[in-house]
Every structure is written in C-alpha cells, then in structure tokens.
Amino acid sequence: MLNRSSTMAALGAVVLVVTACSTDNGAGGSYPRDETLYTTGTQWGPPSNWNPIMNWTYATGTVGYAYETLFLYDPQEEGEIPWLAESGAWTDEDTYVVTLRDGITWEDDEPLTADDVVFTVELGQIDSVPYSNLWNWLDGVEARDETTVEFTFTEPRHQEWENWLYSNAIVPEHIWSELGEDEIVSDPNEDPVGTGPYTYADHTDERMIWAKKDDWWATEHLDLEVAPNYIVDVVTTSNENALTMLDQNEIDMSTNFLPGIDQTLDTDEHITSYYDGPPYMIPANTAWLNMNTEREPLDDADFRRAMAHAIDVEQIVAGPYSDLVEAADPTGLLPVWENYIDEDLVAEQGFSYDRDEAEALLEEAGYTDTTGDGYVETPDGDPIALDLAVPSGWTDWMEASRIISENLQEVGIDATSDTPDEAALQDARETGDFDLIINNERQISNTPWTYFDYLFRLPVEERQTTVNFGRYENEEAWELTEEFSRIPVDDRERMQEAAAELQEIHLSELPAIPLWYNGLWSQVNEGTWTNWPSADEDTPHYFPTTFRGYHQMGAILTLTEIEPAD
16 A cells, blocks of 8 residues: 655655754754654555544554553464553453553653543543444443543453454543544544653654654553654655655655565565565455445345456456465455364355356346446346546555456456545545445454454444445344454354354355455665564564554554664
C-alpha cells in the first residue's frame, strides 16, 4: 500500500527536509539526521486528526507514540504484555480486575488513574464510538481505588475483551470530559495529551513530527527507552517515490508496498526486510474482495461463488507482487491461525481458480448472455455492470484490480476497475456506495474471532466504519460469532469447533472472497538505524511497522531496540 495526495513539488520539499541537519524544528524546519527516524507508508494524506477514538483515520503515531493501551499483545509469542496496566485477571466468572501501574502521568503532569480508565470505557455508551457494542455485554465499570478498576459483565466475552484491552487507548478524563458527544468522535484533538514516549511536535501537509519526551513512565517501570529523539512520518506520492527515498536513505523505514523491492533486497545489503527471501514480509492481514450484498446480483451467493472461481489469484501473486505475497486460504484465515482451519471442509466446499466452473455456475444460476454482447444478464434479463474500486496511487491494488476485472470479463461478467482518491473511496465504503472493493481492514490479532466479526457483524449501520463493508446480513452467523467471543482464550478445542461452524457459513455464502495475504510491508535502510527486527534469532522479533493498531502489538518496542548506525 502507499501514500498519496501531495504534489511533486511538496515531495521535493520533503526530501530537502530529510537530508538537512539543522535543528530548526518549525513547520518548515528539519531535524538532526542521526537523531531522527524517518518513516512512510501509513499516512495516506495530510495528517488532520489526533483523535484516538477515531481508530480508522488518526494520524500516524496517535496511538503508540502519544496515547497508550492497558496491555500490548505480541502476536509472535501469542501473549499479552502488561503496559499501562500492571496486571489484569478474572476474579470470578463475571468480573475482571485491572491494576494500573502507580506513578504514570499524562503529558500535562496530571496522574493517570482508575477514573481515566472508567471514563474511557464509558465513552462506549455513545453509539458512534467504535467500541459501543462493548456495552451490549458489559454491565458496569468502577474505580475501586486510584489504581484498581473492576469490570462486571452480563456475559463475559473473553475473546472480545482480551482484544479490547490492547486495541483501545486510554484518554484523560480531565480533558475529554469537556467534549460533547459529537466531538468525541469528530474533534481533531489538535493538542493530544497522552502518556506515551512522544509528544506532538508539528505537522504539515507532507509530514507528521513527533518529539521524544524526557519522562516516559516505561523508562522507570520497565527499563525501556525509545531510541529516536524525533520521528518524522512522510507523506509520499507513490510507491516508486517511496522506494527512491528508501534507496537514498532519506527515509529509514517504508511500510509501503514497493514494486521491485525483492530485487533491491537481494542486491543492496543496506536495505533489509523481516525475511531474507520470499515472501520477505510477515503475513499481516487478508486482502478481501468485498461485494455490496445490498445490490443485485451481488446479493446472490451463487453469483458470488462464480466470481470466486473466476479470479486467478496466482496471476496477481506472480504479477504485481512478484511473489512478495501468498494466495490466501479459501477461509481467509491467516497462517498464524492455521490450527483453526477445517481442512476437510475446505476440501469439500472451498474454491480455486477454474474458469469453466465459473461459467457453469453462472449458467446454472440463470446468468446468461441474452443480448449477444459477450456479457451475462441477470435471470430477469437485466444488464450487469460492476465497478471494482481501489485507491488511486496504490499501484499493487490497481494492478490487482485490473487483473480481477479482466478475469471476470473472461467469464462474461462486465466489470471495470475504478481508482478514486483514498478519501472518496473510504466514504463510499462506509456508506455502501460501491459495487466491489478490495479491503484488508482487519489485521493479525489475538484471536480469529476478529475475522469473523469483520465478516458478520450486525446490525448494519448507516456508516460501516470498520467491519462488514459488504453489508451482509446473516443472523445465524452473527449469533455464532458472538458465541465464539464468549469462549475463554485458553480453550483451543472449543475455539476450533466454533471456527469450523463459521467457516462452513462463509464458504457456502461467500459474503467476501479472500484473495491474498497482504504483507506487513516493512523495508528498512540501515544507514542511520540498525538492529531492526528480523527472523534471525539474534535480532528483535517485534513488528517493524507504523500501521495503525500495530504499536500496541509490539511495534512500539521496536523503537526501544533499534540502535544508531556507526
């Protein structure tokens, strides 16, 4: 994936900033190169909000650098790391108690207390807050003392709760209590006050700047210290520009998809990734083809299955990705969850590229070419014309979209590729104003429950901001998803059984088609900073990325491990 929306002239200004070494830290200034980590790839346009509640659009680093969560989750070790919380435990079937670390303060020197946690959780009582569904099964939250928070549940959803604990940042009550309900999810929060290792320094349309704080709590409590004094996240205009900047050591880490990076990794010893060979990157999420099931003929499971057989994912893997990614399992479950895949079910009900099968399924379901134009019509004789939208400038997805559209045309489905700008696409995706999109919103997590929640979450809202973009409604699937969330996280056998039931619905209905495993795009130039994470047992194993949601999955610890180059 890539960044976009600045002009070439703006990019030139960014490059000048990156290579300069003055200490003028104003909006047009620069930062000492050997003290500054330059990143790119997550910010898709000018940084414009620092609201951690808006977890789908906040500026890079808002959560992680400024705001923090009660726990971290380490997917590599499959375990929680106490963070703002010193501990957390179920004290009985319906009660969970969190104990905060003593002595943590907000950036304005006010203490972090149990009241801040209570306030943050109670924000979920506002319907427009992304975690408002928490209050469907949380009965109450209470501060027992300055550092102890007690949660009582009407139904303990263990999977969902463990995910909430590391996914949602805590905000200061003494500041956020002054905001109205609408402001909670719409205010840009231009003066973020957090507990994290960095503070907001400045921003322009082309970059976001964070400055290291002197008194981060983790230095005293955990003997941790982030290495860079400054972090500058750069907005680039294309994958190619990001690769050029990485090659010239104008950025240290790119979390873009970079075309041709496999050749660079094989020939340039200064540029590295997590693995030494293909696929080079950790599988981070599944790229899905989301279909708007409120529109004909995408509301027909038979038509969707025909589409699944029509798409040649291997052509995408070998083409635009040059084997930097791998085709997804028909269930869509990531390799880290392979123990939850029902292989017998996949063998019986799965799908693969088969043009003849796609054409046969269309004909059997009544989709035939009655006009002789080469494209099928609906069983009622209505024409079909589908648009597949991906963000402008995302060259990997643009090429994948072209291939998918051509694959569909080859079996008689009229489909074309469209490339709106990212902001317009996001609005269309949330409001349901689309036919087809590619999306990889849900990432690797502590549980495969998060993927089923992505596919089946109900009710469908006027704006779907994070899940079920295809607006698929299946009460049985949603009830099973909710049952899955109640299973204790250490009961792997019950989790496997629940996952199999949900896979059966997904494979029979195909509300979304898994395409490929998107990589945790992370390429680094070790000219300024070294000791980056890799598969080598002698290096750190944390995620090297600035993706939203990944700092609390250990990526913040990467900044405590990297070291200045000689």
